[in-house]
Amino acid sequence: MAISKNDLKEFSSLKRKSKRSELGLFLVEGIKNCEELLASDYEVEAVLATNNSLHAFPNAINISSKDAARISQLKSPSPVMAIAKIPKNENSLKESNFIYFLESTNDPGNLGTIIRTLDWFGINQLACSIDTVDVYNSKTVMASMGSVFRTNVVYMDFTQLQSQFENHKVIATTIDGNNIYEFKIPEKSIIVFGNESKGVSKEILKHSFDQITIPRFGKAESLNVSTSVAVITNELVKSTFKG
Amino acid sequence: MAISKNDLKEFSSLKRKSKRSELGLFLVEGIKNCEELLASDYEVEAVLATNNSLHAFPNAINISSKDAARISQLKSPSPVMAIAKIPKNENSLKESNFIYFLESTNDPGNLGTIIRTLDWFGINQLACSIDTVDVYNSKTVMASMGSVFRTNVVYMDFTQLQSQFENHKVIATTIDGNNIYEFKIPEKSIIVFGNESKGVSKEILKHSFDQITIPRFGKAESLNVSTSVAVITNELVKSTFKG
Numbered sequence: 001m002a003i004s005k006n007d008l009k010e011f012s013s014l015k016r017k018s019k020r021s022e023l024g025l026f027l028v029e030g031i032k033n034c035e036e037l038l039a040s041d042y043e044v045e046a047v048l049a050t051n052n053s054l055h056a057f058p059n060a061i062n063i064s065s066k067d068a069a070r071i072s073q074l075k076s077p078s079p080v081m082a083i084a085k086i087p088k089n090e091n092s093l094k095e096s097n098f099i100y101f102l103e104s105t106n107d108p109g110n111l112g113t114i115i116r117t118l119d120w121f122g123i124n125q126l127a128c129s130i131d132t133v134d135v136y137n138s139k140t141v142m143a144s145m146g147s148v149f150r151t152n153v154v155y156m157d158f159t160q161l162q163s164q165f166e167n168h169k170v171i172a173t174t175i176d177g178n179n180i181y182e183f184k185i186p187e188k189s190i191i192v193f194g195n196e197s198k199g200v201s202k203e204i205l206k207h208s209f210d211q212i213t214i215p216r217f218g219k220a221e222s223l224n225v226s227t228s229v230a231v232i233t234n235e236l237v238k239s240t241f242k243g
Numbered sequence: 244m245a246i247s248k249n250d251l252k253e254f255s256s257l258k259r260k261s262k263r264s265e266l267g268l269f270l271v272e273g274i275k276n277c278e279e280l281l282a283s284d285y286e287v288e289a290v291l292a293t294n295n296s297l298h299a300f301p302n303a304i305n306i307s308s309k310d311a312a313r314i315s316q317l318k319s320p321s322p323v324m325a326i327a328k329i330p331k332n333e334n335s336l337k338e339s340n341f342i343y344f345l346e347s348t349n350d351p352g353n354l355g356t357i358i359r360t361l362d363w364f365g366i367n368q369l370a371c372s373i374d375t376v377d378v379y380n381s382k383t384v385m386a387s388m389g390s391v392f393r394t395n396v397v398y399m400d401f402t403q404l405q406s407q408f409e410n411h412k413v414i415a416t417t418i419d420g421n422n423i424y425e426f427k428i429p430e431k432s433i434i435v436f437g438n439e440s441k442g443v444s445k446e447i448l449k450h451s452f453d454q455i456t457i458p459r460f461g462k463a464e465s466l467n468v469s470t471s472v473a474v475i476t477n478e479l480v481k482s483t484f485k486g
Contacts, residue, residue: 222388241424
C-alpha cells in the first residue's frame with residue numbers, strides 16, 4: 001500500500017502543535033516507540049515503514065526514505081513511524097500522596113525523559129503548566145520510549161492544581177532549599193520543578209510550604225530538570241521502599 | 244570587526260569531528276556556555292555575536308544571523324558563540340575510589356548531561372570508550388552547561404582502564420543486577436554505564452565483579468543513561484555524606 005499525497009501532507013504537518021490539535025493526531029518515531037504504541041490502548045491511524053523495515057511491520061504503509069525525511073522531526077529519520085490519535089477523553093488527576101508539577105518545561109526531550117523516569121518508578125500521572133511543551137511533540141514521545149502511552153499528563157494552571165489538592169503542601173525544587181538528604185518531604189505534597197533556565201517562578205515560591213535542593217559537591221550551577229526529577233523521585237521511592 | 248570568509252568556512256566545518264581534530268578547535272554555543280568558557284583555562288580563538296548580543300560581549304566578532312545559522316549546530320542558533328582550542332596536553336585519569344566508564348554512549352546530549360551531573364556531585368573525571376560520542380561535539384558542550392571545561396574526559400579502551408586501576412572492581416549497571424538500595428558498591432570500583440540501546444557489552448560483563456540496578460516499580464523498560472548516572476551517583480555521594 002502506498003501513501004496518498006494528502007496523507008503525506010497531513011502527516012508532515014504534525015510537527016506543529018496547532019496541526020496536531022486540529023487533526024487530533026500525533027507522530028510516533030522509532031521501532032521501540034511504535035511497538036509500545038501498538039501494545040497500548042491508543043488508537044493507531046497508520047503505521048509507516050521504509051522498504052528495509054517493512055518485514056517487521058507487514059501491515060505498514062510503505063514509504064520512501066524521502067517521504068520519511070519529510071514526515072520525521074529527526075535529522076536521521078526512523079525507518080518506522082506511526083500516526084496515532086490524541087485521546088479525546090477529559091483527563092484528570094487521581095488522588096495521590098505525591099503530585100508532580102512541571103512549570104514551563106521547554107525542552108521536549110526533557111519532558112519525555114521525565115515521563116520515562118516517572119514510569120520506571122511507578123508514577124503514571126503528571127501535571128504541567130499550560131505553557132509546558134506539548135506531550136505529543138514527537139521528540140517528547142521519542143524520549144519517553146513508550147512511557148507516554150502509560151502516563152496521564154494533564155495541563156493546568158497551578159492554582160487549579162492547588163484547589164484540587166488543597167491539603168497537599170507545595171514543595172518547590174530550588175538551588176538553595178533544604179538538603180534532600182536531611183529534609184523529609186511531607187507525605188502529601190505537590191512537588192514543583194521549574195523552567196530549565198529560570199527555575200520555579202516567584203509566584204509559585206510565594207505559595208510554597210518549603211523548598212528542597214539536591215546537595216551540590218562540585219561547581220555546576222544547576223542540574224538538568226530531568227536529572228532533578230530522577231534524583232528526587234529516587235529519594236521518595238527509596239524512603240517508601242525502606243519504610 | 245567582521246568575520247573573514249575563511250574563518251566563516253572554518254568555523255562552520257567544526258560540526259564534523261574530523262575537522263575539529265584537524266583544526267584543534269571546537270564550537271561553544273549559548274551565552275552561559277560562552278561565559279563559562281571565558282572564565283575557564285581554555286584558550287579562546289574567537290567570540291562571535293549577532294547585533295543584539297554584541298553589547299554583552301564587546302570584544303566579539305559581529306556576525307549576521309545568517310552566518311550564525313551557518314556555524315551553529317542548533318535549529319535556533321544562539322546569538323553568542325565561541326571558538327575554543329582543544330587542549331593539547333595528554334590527559335590521564337587520577338587515582339580515585341570511583342571511576343566512571345561510559346561504554347559507547349551515542350547521544351551528545353546524554354554525554355553533556357552526564358558531565359554536568361558529575362560536576363554537580365564533585366566528580367571531574369570520566370573515562371569513555373573510544374567509540375563514545377566526541378566530548379567536543381557542540382551539543383555535548385551545550386548540554387554540559389559549562390561543566391565540560393572543568394572535567395577531564397579520557398577516551399580509552401576498557402582493558403587499558405582496567406590495567407591502570409587493577410585493584411578496582413568492575414561494577415556494571417544492568418537491568419537485572421543487585422538492587423542499589425541494598426547493595427554496597429565496593430569502595431574501589433569502576434562503574435560501567437552501557438550504550439543507550441544495547442546496555443553494557445558481554446565483553447565487559449565477563450570482566451565484571453558484580454552488577455547493579457536501580458529498582459523498577461513501574462513499566463518503563465529502561466532508564467535514560469544520564470538518568471542512571473544521576474541516580475547512582477546520588478546514592479554513592481549520599482552514602483559518603485552520611486558516613
